[in-house]
Amino acid sequence: MKLSVIGTGYVGTVTAACFAELGHEVICVDTDEKKVDMINSRQAPIIEDGLDEILKRNVGVSLHATNNYEEAVRNTDFSFICVGTPSDIDGNIDLQPLKNACRCLGTNLRNKKKYHCVVVKSTVVPKTTEDVVIPIIEKESGKSAGSEFGVSMNPEFLREGKAVYDFMNPDKIVIGGIDKRSQLCVKELYDKIDTNVSITDLKTAEMIKYVNNSFLATKVSFANEIGNICKLMGINTYEVMEQVGKDFRISPHFLRSGAGFGGSCFPKDVRALIGKSIELGYDPKILQSVIELNEKQPLKVIDILKKKMNKLEGTQITVLGLAFKSGTDDIRESSSIPIINYLLEKGAYVVAYDPLAMNNMRNVFSNIRYTSTIEEALENSDACLLMTDWDEFREIDNELNLMKRKLVIDARYVLNPNDIKADIKYEGLCW
Known part of the structure; x- marks a missing residue:
């Protein structure tokens, strides 16, 4: 089948590449010419395991990118909307990118006679497809949704770093549609993937995505709260959660205590669901607590650091790990x-290392020192903060001897406390 993908961020690029890998003809659409050029040069605009290989196999064969909406709509039967839906200052989602994509799609559907199905893959709160997407496309195209063009909602459940694997090996596929034709057309695109496909309406599909992420975020904050309590009693929360996770009703996933969740999905999606609930007159206390605890959790690293050191001003602190996860x-x-x-506010000199995220962090902090190796980052430091659970950090041992003071605060259970040498002052965040 022939489809276009609007937006080449994490979701859009992976969606386009994987559909091409499944044998469909795919056109990527983006207003960012740099991303368009990168994809057409077989280079992924994002870092995702396995994505470069798929692009090398399919670009120029069944996949290409353009900034021309008219070309994309004219030559395809489906358009997947994969633009970002960032949070505004109040935590609600900003629909402007989505509205812009809908206007462009509607304008280019006006003169198209062949049936075309618009599929929303961007994460949007329930009723957005009905109340925002459909009216804009109908207005710009002069056509009626359901009879003259299809509309579907197909949420993604992709983990950053494992998105290609998750697309090709999903736990579930959820397809919401305005009518049966829209639902079944999208279902056919996934015929080569062997998994459970759930067919539902538009707003239910939208809600499934939010509840899915909000529940996982709740598990993380629950695990962190238990970890904080365990810490006060001298109990290793990882031993506790290992046994709790063996209960098939709970599972071990997302029970790792640490410095909290981050990324583009969990914080944004939980806040958006909170905002929608308040708009409906409901006070979502559990979800509000999830966000509140998550925002406070990283600062517990600072609490430990202050207890271990008389002052921070003039000290050298190493931060190992800048990405929100490995x-x-x-x-x-x-x-x-x-x-x-x-x-920085307290006058410390910060040295940082991360295998992938340093260039991105330079856009946030240009006034800290970035190093090319772990050894450089640790040399002469007064303390080391382990903030991301990269595998290479698990191997650090003799490198700690380069520190001025061998103080290590582990926020992700990167190191095994039982393996720590006697001369290392090691402190876990929740254990």
């Missing part, structure tokens, strides 16, 4: 950001 260069909502901010 396997990505994404620093959005990274727990390292508020910590670095605090250290």
